[in-house]
Amino acid sequence: MENNGRFGDFGGFYVPEVLIPALEEIERAFYRFKGDPKFVAQLDELYTRYAGRPTPLYFAKRFSEYVGFKVYVKREDLLHGGAHKVNNTLGQGLLAKFMGKTKLIAETGAGQHGLATAMIGALFGMQTKIFMGTVDTRRQSVNVHKMKLCGAEVIPVAGGTGTLKDAINEALRYWTANVIDTFYLFGSVCGPHPYPTVVKHFQMPIGTEARKQCIEQIGKPPDMVVACVGGGSNAIGIFSGFFDDKKVRLIGVEAGGEGVQTGKHCATLLEGKIGVFHGSRSYLLQSDEGQIYETHSVSAGLDYPAVGPEHCFLKDTQRAEYVTADDEDVLDAFEIFTKSEGILPALESAHALAFLISQKGKLPKDTVAVINLSGRGDKDVGIVEEHRPVQ
Amino acid sequence: MTTYKETFGKLNRAALIPFFVIGDPDFETSLSVVKSAIDAGADVLELGIPFSDPIADGPTIQKADIRALNAGMTVRKALDFIKRVTDYKSIPIGLLVYYNLVYQYGTEKFLKDFKAAGGSSVLVADLSIDDSDEIAGPAKEAGLETVFMITPVTTDERAERIAEKTTGFIYTVSLLGVTGERASLSNMVKPLVTKLKTLTDVPVCVGFGVSSPQHAKAIAAAGADGVIIGSRIVKMIEDNLNDKQKMQSEISVFITQVKSVLE
Numbered sequence: 001m002e003n004n005g006r007f008g009d010f011g012g013f014y015v016p017e018v019l020i021p022a023l024e025e026i027e028r029a030f031y032r033f034k035g036d037p038k039f040v041a042q043l044d045e046l047y048t049r050y051a052g053r054p055t056p057l058y059f060a061k062r063f064s065e066y067v068g069f070k071v072y073v074k075r076e077d078l079l080h081g082g083a084h085k086v087n088n089t090l091g092q093g094l095l096a097k098f099m100g101k102t103k104l105i106a107e108t109g110a111g112q113h114g115l116a117t118a119m120i121g122a123l124f125g126m127q128t129k130i131f132m133g134t135v136d137t138r139r140q141s142v143n144v145h146k147m148k149l150c151g152a153e154v155i156p157v158a159g160g161t162g163t164l165k166d167a168i169n170e171a172l173r174y175w176t177a178n179v180i181d182t183f184y185l186f187g188s189v190c191g192p193h194p195y196p197t198v199v200k201h202f203q204m205p206i207g208t209e210a211r212k213q214c215i216e217q218i219g220k221p222p223d224m225v226v227a228c229v230g231g232g233s234n235a236i237g238i239f240s241g242f243f244d245d246k247k248v249r250l251i252g253v254e255a256g257g258e259g260v261q262t263g264k265h266c267a268t269l270l271e272g273k274i275g276v277f278h279g280s281r282s283y284l285l286q287s288d289e290g291q292i293y294e295t296h297s298v299s300a301g302l303d304y305p306a307v308g309p310e311h312c313f314l315k316d317t318q319r320a321e322y323v324t325a326d327d328e329d330v331l332d333a334f335e336i337f338t339k340s341e342g343i344l345p346a347l348e349s350a351h352a353l354a355f356l357i358s359q360k361g362k363l364p365k366d367t368v369a370v371i372n373l374s375g376r377g378d379k380d381v382g383i384v385e386e387h388r389p390v391q
Numbered sequence: 392m393t394t395y396k397e398t399f400g401k402l403n404r405a406a407l408i409p410f411f412v413i414g415d416p417d418f419e420t421s422l423s424v425v426k427s428a429i430d431a432g433a434d435v436l437e438l439g440i441p442f443s444d445p446i447a448d449g450p451t452i453q454k455a456d457i458r459a460l461n462a463g464m465t466v467r468k469a470l471d472f473i474k475r476v477t478d479y480k481s482i483p484i485g486l487l488v489y490y491n492l493v494y495q496y497g498t499e500k501f502l503k504d505f506k507a508a509g510g511s512s513v514l515v516a517d518l519s520i521d522d523s524d525e526i527a528g529p530a531k532e533a534g535l536e537t538v539f540m541i542t543p544v545t546t547d548e549r550a551e552r553i554a555e556k557t558t559g560f561i562y563t564v565s566l567l568g569v570t571g572e573r574a575s576l577s578n579m580v581k582p583l584v585t586k587l588k589t590l591t592d593v594p595v596c597v598g599f600g601v602s603s604p605q606h607a608k609a610i611a612a613a614g615a616d617g618v619i620i621g622s623r624i625v626k627m628i629e630d631n632l633n634d635k636q637k638m639q640s641e642i643s644v645f646i647t648q649v650k651s652v653l654e
């Protein structure tokens with residue numbers, strides 16, 4: 001590898017030897033093409049005409065009145081596919097194409113990354129396989145169907161806890177046997193180097209645009225930027241636009257599940273201990289001996305026991321703050337936001353909204369918060385209905 | 392302690408190295424199975440500590456890990472298990488472990504305790520030579536040998552660097568893929584072993600997918616110093632969970648058969 005993929009002591013590439021050449025190949029291609037004029041031009045065009053970039057920054061007037069300060073919403077939910085995931089799958093998909101790869105594999109939790117990969121598989125005419133835990137195929141069956149309609153094969157993973165971590169295990173095993181012609185399109189800013197760096201790069205337009213839009217619409221950067229954190233890609237994407245604005249608070253919201261005190265959550269940064277998993281050193285939810293725990297969240301997209309190494313570094317260096325939102329507060333936030341704005345947020349994104357609601361009445365009313373609405377909530381309507389039947 | 396080099400040197404034939412998941416299906420049964428494998432002629436043992444997320448392993452060993460964990464296996468008990476094995480017979484034991492287990496225990500302490508239990512070498516499945524400093528120094532300190540993997544996609548230049556870091560033996564992965572039984576032996580074995588033999592004089596063992604006495608014979612004929620058989624044997628545990636007698640005898644018979652083709 002050219003680079004050691006470290007963020008402080010976090011990150012790295014802790015993988016079996018057989019995967020090293022494949023990671024090296026991706027790293028080499030990434031450094032070669034990311035600034036290549038032809039690559040950049042093609043990606044820009046895809047972002048604009050296929051995905052729908054730039055996304056608006058929208059002032060949520062009624063929600064702002066509800067919480068008592070100003071809330072601007074970065075509308076990643078409006079992207080094609082319904083989430084920020086397409087930024088990354090277009091980027092890595094195009095990279096795969098430039099590398100001459102013809103097959104894609106990916107893991108998925110909520111199905112959003114799987115769908116975004118399946119879309120790009122169709123777009124580029126690449127054979128696509130999506131690995132998905134059986135718990136997730138059940139709770140996100142609509143996305144499974146959409147992936148199949150795009151022509152992808154969805155491979156249900158029953159092993160382990162049947163969630164995202166097991167889907168990654170199985171995708172890694174499959175890749176091990178098929179490294180020569182297959183590109184593993186990883187979904188978040190975790191896993192082995194170079195993925196945390198590659199995925200961040202392709203999610204950075206969120207932050208670049210958001211900062212520019214703040215200056216245009218408000219005349220200054222916001223006071224805080226809030227995003228949910230699963231693996232951490234939508235959060236890194238928007239945070240990265242404000243790293244240099246030292247006064248801007250960066251707040252990541254993890255899934256508190258049934259409450260951190262119950263042990264049923266995925267508050268990795270807040271409750272985890274440092275370890276090595278899925279190729280990276282990061283905070284992890286694990287036993288004293290290092291066995292990886294099952295995680296819990298009402299949102300499938302946050303159900304992961306590790307977290308991106310750069311978030312670990314941002315936490316330890318105190319550049320970003322991390323908090324949790326519990327399932328019940330998230331469901332409240334989903335309802336409140338939908339009623340006040342007519343926008344259904346993804347349950348993942350509703351974690352960030354729940355944090356804002358928790359600040360109701362606690363912040364000066366001229367406070368400006370930007371929240372990354374990472375995805376739309378159509379996929380979650382069934383789950384919300386289960387928990388909160390509409391009268 | 393005898394080094395691998397001495398062990399392999401003395402044999403004048405390929406060593407037979409069965410692999411077991413420690414504590415599969417439970418501590419006592421696992422111990423009796425391992426003892427009978429020794430009695431049947433194992434030259435070296437490769438033992439794995441069960442992990443919740445074994446990404447380098449196929450379904451057979453994944454299931455073994457789950458059986459062992461469900462039966463209460465822990466890292467501390469695994470070290471105790473190794474001690475019980477080496478008390479029974481002084482035999483070289485190579486450990487296969489996922490890094491997080493070592494890391495949480497404390498790398499230095501883990502390696503010292505493993506050595507004290509009678510262990511010979513350590514192979515961390517998800518640690519390549521690029522980060523080998525995290526393990527190589529402490530292993531040497533503890534008096535343990537290091538084992539690293541070489542695969543069909545490893546370049547010659549990298550294979551040389553891996554060989555330099557390896558003091559125990561090179562674990563040659565004979566195919567692209569995870570552990571698991573295979574009907575036929577990979578055709579990459581012969582060229583890989585031949586190449587490695589010209590690159591280094593560290594012993595070269597071959598594993599992954601080795602499923603029959605014929606496979607073992609072909610690997611020995613290719614010039615390997617050892618044959619590692621995992622999933623095929625672990626499957627015999629899985630298939631006989633209700634009859635421990637039969638489990639033990641099937642494994643003993645199989646090991647005897649493989650041994651006889653190597654001799």
Ligand SMILES: Cc1ncc(COP(=O)(O)O)c(C=O)c1O
Nearest residue numbers: 112230231232233234301348375
């Ligand atoms: C809408 C949405 N937001 C957030 C996430 C969490 O991922 P990350 O933390 O990488 O942004 C997901 C994952 O599936 C998602 O679908």
